[in-house]
Amino acid sequence: YRIGTRYLDEPILDNVKREAMQMPFLAELLRSDSIYLCHNITIHNLKPIASFLGMIGNPELGGLSVEEFKRRQGLHREAEVKAMLDVRDFIAKAHDTYGYPHFINDAGGSLCELDEPGVIEQLAEDTLILYLKPSDAMLNQTIERSLLEPKPMYYQNQFLDQVLPQYLAEQGLSTPEEIVPDDYFRWMFPRLVEHRLPRYQEIADRYGVVLDAERIDDIHGETEFLELICDALG
Incomplete structure (x- = not known):
């Protein structure tokens, strides 16, 4: 938002x-x-x-060129970096203006893609980073939901440069302009999730804690949530 x-x-x-x-x-x-x-x-x-x-693909089907897609991805990256650095100020506003004793930063999944010096470190100073680690079943459900209703996301050019030629070869296409955007997204997104999982784990290992995402469904209030975090912290 x-x-x-x-x-x-x-x-x-x-x-x-x-x-x-x-x-x-x-x-x-x-x-x-x-x-x-x-x-x-x-x-x-x-x-x-x-x-x-948007998504790469045939312009007649609403697709973007690779260059334009990367440009917009770059804008998203810059915006997400700034938004994450804003968390510190929002914590202060939440406390000073509204009197909230706690603050939750619901970071997007592309946080692990930013690789911007100081961002994760500042978040770790100001918040406790929680990695809600999904089971295989929950991961599949997440992928299915995202395929039905794609959300905004940023991923690095290196990932795109790796998977795009692979997709073109598998589909027998000569250029990105031949791609059906929705078909490409359905093929790409599960691979993006797999690419991100070790990144999430690395962030949690260095700066935060890991929680079993399925246990969240059993929480019915703040006290139970805090108890779950305390258990994870040991």
Whole structure:
């Protein structure tokens, strides 16, 4: 939410305006300032961010070129780094303004991809990093949900440069412009999850603790949650 509303707000709206300007009726109204466009990003609706980030593939099917996709991924990375560094200020605001004694930073899965010096270290100073480690069954459920409703995500160029040629070869395609975007995402995402698992574990081993994600379903209040964390801390 913070990434989209604070740091990707302008790029998202610029992209929407470019699309709208291709329609003469809307273009005339925009040029005369008769209408304005805005997104409706909420905590439960991140589709404007996912739509902006897009996916590589056939432009006639809404796909992006590799270069444009990487550019937008770069913007997402910069935004996520800034959002994670904002956590320290938000902890202070939560306490000083609202009187909240505790603060939860629900970081995205792409946190492990940032590799930005100081980000994980600052989060570890200000928060206890919890890795909710999924079982195989839960992992499969997560993948299935993400395939049905993709969420915004960042992943490194190195990963893309590794899997994209593999996909083209397996599908017998000559160029990325031949890719059906949704088909590529369904093929790529499980591989991305597998790529990330050791990264999550490394962060938890160095800076945090590991919790069995399935145990979260048995929690019915703050006390039980804190007891679970205490057990993990030993």
